[in-house]
Amino acid sequence: MPSLLKFAAAALAVAQASAQTYTTCNPLDGTCPADKGTTESTLSFDFTQSLDDWTTTAGTVNTGSNGAEFTINKQGDAPTIETDFYIFFGDVSVTMKAAPGQGIVSSIVFESDDLDEIDWEALGGDSTTIETNYFGKGDTTTYDRDTWPSVSDPQNDWHTYKVSWQKDAITWYIDGAVVRTLEYADASSGTRFPQTPMRIRIGIWAGGDPTNGEGTIEWAGGETNYADVPFTMYVKSVEINNANPAESYTYTDTSGSYDSIKLSGAAALSQTDSSSSSSSTSTSSSSTKSSETSTTDATTTATTTKETSSTSATKGSSTVSGSSSKVSGSGSASGSTTPSGTGSSSGSSTTGSSSGSASASGTGSGSSTSASATPTYNAAVNVASNYFAPISLLALVAAFIQL
Known part of the structure; x- marks a missing residue:
């Protein structure tokens, strides 16, 4: 019976966590607008300075000497930010202190339009572990995807939580050490493997709010006592490596597979501009020619x-x-x-x-x-x-x- 109750609690908790995620247009159901990408392959964000390129989607998020401050001051608060662009495979590292407080959840979430998802979730009343999780296509028919690797005092110590998201595997790291690897084939033969362009969302919410279901409150570690506010999560910095830089990503069909994603305006040319002398300029192109003339004079060599x-x-x-x-x-x-x-x-x-x-x-x-x-x-x-x-x-x- 205890194992059954634990399973039910986990199921309800996942259902509640799913309510924190959303999509405005699901490309599995039809044609959706292209996702805004980024042509930069490497992006570094110092949240002690600003939240540039991030959008505040709920509440208020301030910046200070400890970085971005996500604070619950009263019941109903759930401050959240997300990137104003998507990435398509790559690495994301977040350096943070989780919020303390029974029932308080500090979250790092990757999410796509078709509800592929990769998660970190730290519970305010748990000083020894953090949850890793994933979803494919919003499928919540099973609740056996989570793991709970060890971490030392995440509410008071800075830790760097990294996800390396590649098309054949996802690897979770804490302070550079691998704590979990998910192979493509292990996610229902790849059908539930997160593989579509995602935004990064960071936020805090009260899983222990007394209005939540019993299972959610139990999963979150107990009912939240708002007399103990404020509860604050700090995020100092975020490092993102986008494996497929592009201006936009478009779903070409309703399969939700990575090979159905079309990149537009991608960084596909990488050329080095060779130095030229003051009296000579060289320009070359590899082309299909209908007519070609090679010219040479004292000042210009060109094709x-x-x-x-x-x-x-x-x-x-x-x-x-x-x-x-x-x-x-x-x-x-x-x-x-x-x-x-x-x-x-x-x-x-x-x-x-x-x-x-x-x-x-x-x-x-x-x-x-x-x-x-x-x-x-x-x-x-x-x-x-x-x-x-x-x-x-x-x-x-x-x-x-x-x-």
Whole structure:
């Protein structure tokens, strides 16, 4: 009987926790707007300074010397923030102190539009463990996904909680030590493996609120006594590595599988801008050419394409296309350019991360460059004259000597 009661309590607790999550449009049910991504692969957030790029979705979250402050001051408080962008696989590390207080839950949640979910949940009355959990497609038909790894005094000590979310496995870490690994196949043969673009949500709520169900209160560690407020969780910093940078993520069907996600404006081009001397500029493109002319003079060495040319580069499942484009350092670019004659370029091509489309005509300005083509100049004729003119002169001299 005790085990049955524990199972029922866990079931009710999960149901309550699910109420803290939501989706405004579920792509398993039909077409939804694209998810906003980020073209940055690495993002660092110092919450002692600001909450930039995060949205407060409930309550009030202040910042101070200990970072972001999530405080329950009265019944009904549940301050929460989330990223204003999604990521698609990668690593997330959160350095925090959980809130004290019986029945108080400090949460770190990854969640997607189709209700894939990865969780950390620390209970205010538990000073020795923290919960890890996951859900796939909002499925709560079973309640056996949680584990409770050991952690020392999470309410008073700083700890870094990390999730490495990859397409074949999810690994949870505490202070750099692995505490759990979930393989893709172990989540109902992958059908319940979290695998769609997610936002990161951080917040605090009272699982022990007396209005909650008995099972939820029991799971949370007992009924919350609001006479003991305030209850505060502190989050000092967050580090995010996005494995698939993109401007947006789109579900192409209702399968909810990772290979159905289309990336737009992804950082698929990574080129190094080589140094040039003051009297020489080199521009190259690998293209399909309908006509090509190689030109050489004292000031410019370039390969130019007349009529049309195109270049495509891919990284992961993203595609960036363009012609005669150059990105300094690494970043993202998206678009296509068509060189024709001489002119100037417009669009986006920058150091770092950018996206857009550009139309280039001949010589470009800024970071997007095309060599200026001279239609009357014929490289083959020039090469022939360079080689054969001295030979013809030599033959003329030899004939004169013979006379």
